Amino acid sequence: MGYDIADYKAIDEIYGTTEDVDFLIAELKKRGMNLMMDLVVNHTSDEHDWFLSSRSSRDSSKRSWYIWKAPSGFDDDGNPLPPNNWSQILGEANSAWTYDPKTEEFFLSLFTPEQPDLNWENPEVRAAVHDVMSYWLDRGACGYRMDVINLISKDQRFPDAPPSLGKDRKYHPGGKYYVNGPRMHEYLREIHEKVLVPYNAITVGEMPGVSDIREIMKTVGSTSGELNMIFIFDLVDIDNEPGGVRMTLHPWGVKDIRRIVDKWQRAMLDYDGWNSVFCENHDNPRSVSRYTDDSDTVRDKGAKLLALMQTTLNGTLFVYQGEELGMRNVPKSWDIEKEYKDIESINFWKKSKALYGDDPKRLAEERKVLEVKARDHARTPMQWTAETNAGFCAKGTEPWMRVNDDYKEVNAATQMSYESNDDLSVWQYWQRGLASRKEHKDVFIYGDYQTVGVESDEVFAYLRTGKKAGKWLVVFNFSGKEVEWNLPENINVKGWMAGNYLKGKPDKAIKGRLQLNPWEGLLGKCVG
Secondary structure, three states, X not given: XXXXXXXXXXXXXXOOOHHHHHHHHHHHHHOOOOXXXXXXXXXXXXXXXXXXXXXXXXXXXXXXXXXXXXXXXXXXXOOEEOOOOEXXXXXXXXEOEEEEOOOOEEEEOOOOOOOOEEOOOOHXXXXXXXXXXXXXXXXXXXXXXXXXXXHOOOOOOOOOOOOOOOOOOXXXXXXXXXXXXXXXXXXXXXXXXXXXXXXXXXXXXXXXXXOOHHHHHHHHOOOOOOOOEEEOOOOOOOXXXXXXXXXXXXXXXXXXXXXXXXXXXXXXXXXXXXXXXXXXXXXXXXXXXXXXXXXXXXXHHHHHHXXXXXXXXXXXXXXXXXXXXXXXXXXXOOXXXXXXXXXXXXXXXXXXXXXXXXXXXXXXXXXXXXHHHOHHXXXXXXXXOOOHHXXXXXOOOOOOOOOOOOOOOOOHHHHHOOOOOOOOOHHHXXXXXXXXXXXXXXXXXXXXXXXXXXXXXXXXXXXXEEOOOEEEEXXXXXXXXXXXXXXXXXXXXXXXXXXXXXXXXXXXXXXXXXXXXXXXXXXXXXXX
């Protein structure tokens, strides 16, 4: 299930059967679509047969399929100490190593004890992964999203990590020794040669913790021979404390959005790579709550602004479930201990209470981190209708997590059937934006990109240029107030083609000073 796989070639019965997947693939192809599978091979479940064998004995043929190490020593009470000081990714207060009393060794489990890391140094492991990939491609999948694929190669010295969280902490992030590790590129090229090329498969790698352009181009450059594209995390890490862990809060502004978008739009054009375009996924909060204002009065404007931005940027667009409706974070009033289910949230809150239980002010700050950034926000049931459980499951059935309280107002059925002479629902706006992106793909998918105008604390604008469809100006007011922005003198706007306030063409100035409403986005066709 999920991200701890117990059987790579089967579907858990609570979700269906392998035949159901075959049917899904076939029906998608009839509609001109394909299915990308999610490949989780940095680690398996501790219930996988491979690991059950591995932990059964030090002499097991599968022992070297995982990363086992002897204790580094023992404390005063005789308890074994982990091999190094690496912290768990989903709970930095805990060790990344889990002790197995039966064989008296630790196994590496970067994420949780239930997710032991595979040993990619072992060629048998790599061959088994290649076999799994071929299995689903043979069944008709078109490619893979490759989960945390840049963590598969570890520095075999397994040294201690620098004490980045402070000398009072036992464990610290060890990413320096496994993010884009020493043999990662070798392993990815091997996958490319043995699996991806024969099947002409598409790939997108989830690669957190790396932001260097030249390093990333080794993976996604047109001649790299590794992956088609990766998820670059700069935008979704925008509010992380520099050098800190994910569950922190750091001030940011529109200048940061401009800097990040400009960096990666230009990088892929200048170095012949390929972008993924996204600002929401299952590991991050809802984008409308994070980057704009999710209050009832302007939630739809913020959601449409983000839709306009993403549908006019170069690369392959990934839209997360519910993003097309403008689904938002759960209410701040929710009881964290009762309603939040994610292991990262549970570990974070447990650590926060242990450290700051006697400091109400600091504990409130820790709670705010969860209210803003918890992964739970993106994991509430999909809001299909205004009926019980938002139509996700039948009345009387309890979903794995509480449905967001706003489901009667924010749901697919309401937005798909919305009728208005002068407005579009968020879903309808996404639909129109995607149609425009497809119609003008030489501009919005493949065209040139340039940021324009002076740096502003509120406004972010860029110019997209295509060989066929010419120049287009995109302008965003990333603030909750009315602002005035001077249109660049060297850009001649012929007319505004779309905005996020009205269904029709906005009646706005095409020269001089442009008045922008709160969270307003505009798309203009330019002369020349």
